[in-house]
Amino acid sequence: MNLIDSALDAAVPDAREAMLLLALRRQIAFVRAGVPFWRARLAGAGVNENSIESLADLRRIPILTKDELRSVRPAALLPEGRSLDVAICRWTSGTSGRPTVSFWSDTDWAALAASTARMLGRQAPMPSPIAFNGYSQFHLTGPLYHAALRRLGGTVYDRSHHPEDLFPTLRQMELFDFDTLVLPGRAVRGKGIGLGDLMELDPDLLARHGVRWWIGSSGTFDAESLAWARAQGVESISNGYGASEFGLFSMSCARNPAHYHAGQGHVLVEVVDSSGALVQNGQPGRIVVTHLCGMTDDGQACVHGGTQLLRLAVGDGATLLTDPCECGLTAPRLCNVHRV
Numbered sequence: 001m002n003l004i005d006s007a008l009d010a011a012v013p014d015a016r017e018a019m020l021l022l023a024l025r026r027q028i029a030f031v032r033a034g035v036p037f038w039r040a041r042l043a044g045a046g047v048n049e050n051s052i053e054s055l056a057d058l059r060r061i062p063i064l065t066k067d068e069l070r071s072v073r074p075a076a077l078l079p080e081g082r083s084l085d086v087a088i089c090r091w092t093s094g095t096s097g098r099p100t101v102s103f104w105s106d107t108d109w110a111a112l113a114a115s116t117a118r119m120l121g122r123q124a125p126m127p128s129p130i131a132f133n134g135y136s137q138f139h140l141t142g143p144l145y146h147a148a149l150r151r152l153g154g155t156v157y158d159r160s161h162h163p164e165d166l167f168p169t170l171r172q173m174e175l176f177d178f179d180t181l182v183l184p185g186r187a188v189r190g191k192g193i194g195l196g197d198l199m200e201l202d203p204d205l206l207a208r209h210g211v212r213w214w215i216g217s218s219g220t221f222d223a224e225s226l227a228w229a230r231a232q233g234v235e236s237i238s239n240g241y242g243a244s245e246f247g248l249f250s251m252s253c254a255r256n257p258a259h260y261h262a263g264q265g266h267v268l269v270e271v272v273d274s275s276g277a278l279v280q281n282g283q284p285g286r287i288v289v290t291h292l293c294g295m296t297d298d299g300q301a302c303v304h305g306g307t308q309l310l311r312l313a314v315g316d317g318a319t320l321l322t323d324p325c326e327c328g329l330t331a332p333r334l335c336n337v338h339r340v
């Protein structure tokens with residue numbers, strides 16, 4: 001499986017699933033060998049890498065809840081018996097309880113950045129974007145978009161660390177020329193600032209800067225902001241969706257912005273019913289995600305070496321669509337994403 005090849009999202013679903021299954025079995029073998037927490041949990045469920053013969057067999061692995069995740073010391077989810085390669089460490093916001101932390105090795109981070117670049121690249125209206133990145137560098141999304149845009153040959157100017165009242169984002173943006181703006185639609189939980197907030201302060205912002213591409217995340221783009229951005233000359237709008245434990249794992253469809261194509265590979269995204277089984281096309285369920293792959297320099301998937309999460313319920317529900325999309329991608333779609 002090559003994580004930098006955009007054909008991965010347009011492949012025949014059976015062919016992609018066969019590659020995901022191989023990666024899954026390799027990852028299960030890895031955690032059984034090196035992570036006592038998972039060795040015990042999988043043994044308790046009677047699961048090993050040889051007993052997973054199809055993605056449907058995943059239902060035998062119990063769903064991990066956020067409460068369970070919080071009850072485990074962070075290092076207990078890291079592989080033992082080798083020198084740890086913890087390159088990136090980021091915490092969740094803690095909306096549903098004590099924040100948790102995830103660690104990525106260098107090859108894990110490469111996989112996440114490359115997969116995000118793969119999802120973004122097909123929506124880029126220019127070959128080498130010049131971006132102002134308004135996301136906080138203390139959280140995951142800021143550094144992730146920075147890394148992904150660099151992979152696309154872009155130049156990225158990051159917002160400073162100052163609070164908004166001390167050094168407003170609008171004043172920072174005036175210091176740069178850029179054609180791509182990386183910013184959420186609305187500020188989340190009163191932190192940072194979103195395009196909707198800036199729009200009220202400076203109605204000609206996007207047109208004056210010549211912004212052609214707006215990139216954001218977590219379904220924060222409302223219809224009013226989308227229409228305003230289009231009217232200001234923005235040609236492409238990319239809205240990523242993910243979770244802080246994993247980073248981005250889906251991107252809005254170019255044809256239907258309310259649908260998110262799952263970027264399978266660095267992670268495995270499922271929508272499951274109350275029994276933990278994958279739902280059928282058109283059915284609602286809970287979103288559960290597995291850390292699946294790191295990536296070597298040539299894009300080939302390798303084992304995920306950092307925090308090991310198999311089937312974590314990320315706290316959201318969605319309706320799953322698995323039929324091919326009119327945009328040309330076959331990657332499964334999440335729609336009607338909502339908190340559960």
Ligand SMILES: [Zn+2]
Pocket residue numbers: 253254255256261325326327328329
């Ligand atoms: Zn689509």
